[in-house]
Amino acid sequence: MLPNKYCSLFSSPFPSVIQRGNVDFSLSSSSFLNNSNGLISGVTVVSYPRKASGFVGVVLASKEPNHRPISNVVFEPFEELKKELLHVPSVPQVSLARHLYTDRCEAAINDQINVEYNVSYVYHAMYAYFDRDNVALKGIAKFFKDSSVEERQHAEMFMDYQNKRGGKVVLQSMLMPIAEYDHPEKGDALYAMELALSLEKLNNEKLLNLHIMANEVNDVHLADFIETEFLTEQVESIRKLSEYVAQLRRAGKGHGVWHFDLMLSNQLVTA
Ligand SMILES: [Fe+2]
Numbered sequence: 583m584l585p586n587k588y589c590s591l592f593s594s595p596f597p598s599v600i601q602r603g604n605v606d607f608s609l610s611s612s613s614f615l616n617n618s619n620g621l622i623s624g625v626t627v628v629s630y631p632r633k634a635s636g637f638v639g640v641v642l643a644s645k646e647p648n649h650r651p652i653s654n655v656v657f658e659p660f661e662e663l664k665k666e667l668l669h670v671p672s673v674p675q676v677s678l679a680r681h682l683y684t685d686r687c688e689a690a691i692n693d694q695i696n697v698e699y700n701v702s703y704v705y706h707a708m709y710a711y712f713d714r715d716n717v718a719l720k721g722i723a724k725f726f727k728d729s730s731v732e733e734r735q736h737a738e739m740f741m742d743y744q745n746k747r748g749g750k751v752v753l754q755s756m757l758m759p760i761a762e763y764d765h766p767e768k769g770d771a772l773y774a775m776e777l778a779l780s781l782e783k784l785n786n787e788k789l790l791n792l793h794i795m796a797n798e799v800n801d802v803h804l805a806d807f808i809e810t811e812f813l814t815e816q817v818e819s820i821r822k823l824s825e826y827v828a829q830l831r832r833a834g835k836g837h838g839v840w841h842f843d844l845m846l847s848n849q850l851v852t853a
Pocket residue numbers: 698701732733736785
């Protein structure tokens with residue numbers, strides 16, 4: 583045990599100061615605590631006369647490093663940092679920011695980037711079809727053009743996220759979308775909207791699988807990112823496209839589609 587006269591030193595930040603007459607002694611934490619018998623032996627003490635104005639810069643350093651475990655301490659930053667420092671990459675090709683981000687998450691994010699790009703590509707093909715002079719459904723064309731841009735933005739959000747977590751974006755191949763959307767029974771507008779509805783449901787499944795995977799590897803941040811940025815928007819897209827499919831089934835293939843197209847040209851909506 584330490585002598586009582588020194589106990590109060592623990593409550594003050596180091597270096598602590600002991601007064602002996604008109605001389606101040608400063609004790610570093612390591613030097614003081616290294617003594618199991620409570621004596622100050624083995625410690626380098628540098629002392630200076632105390633001035634009336636107060637402390638004049640007393641410095642004391644231990645001769646030996648402190649390896650003694652400290653009890654009742656919640657967080658020892660410099661002790662716990664040692665293992666983290668071992669993992670700081672030293673080669674420039676490796677991310678410095680990457681922390682608790684698994685290869686599985688990295689690969690799954692790259693897959694989702696590809697899904698979003700593919701959906702964007704299909705919507706872009708639909709835009710090109712409905713914008714043809716002999717089709718001329720401008721409202722539907724605009725809807726698919728805006729939807730294509732939005733899906734590309736989704737791809738970019740996942741790219742930003744990949745970089746934020748220290749992963750590497752690897753873009754993958756895309757399949758060529760179909761160019762013709764005229765269906766003998768359904769017509770082009772209904773057929774394209776049914777395709778879009780199926781695509782959004784498929785995308786929703788991919789996002790939910792990504793969320794399940796994030797939970798499996800305890801990546802709370804990735805799970806939160808998918809929930810916050812994508813899942814609600816995806817459900818709303820499915821709802822909106824379902825309404826369009828229902829409306830087009832009522833409208834038929836002729837004059838009704840022209841009215842539907844006018845309605846879409848006056849709205850700011852995307853899939
Ligand atoms: Fe999307």
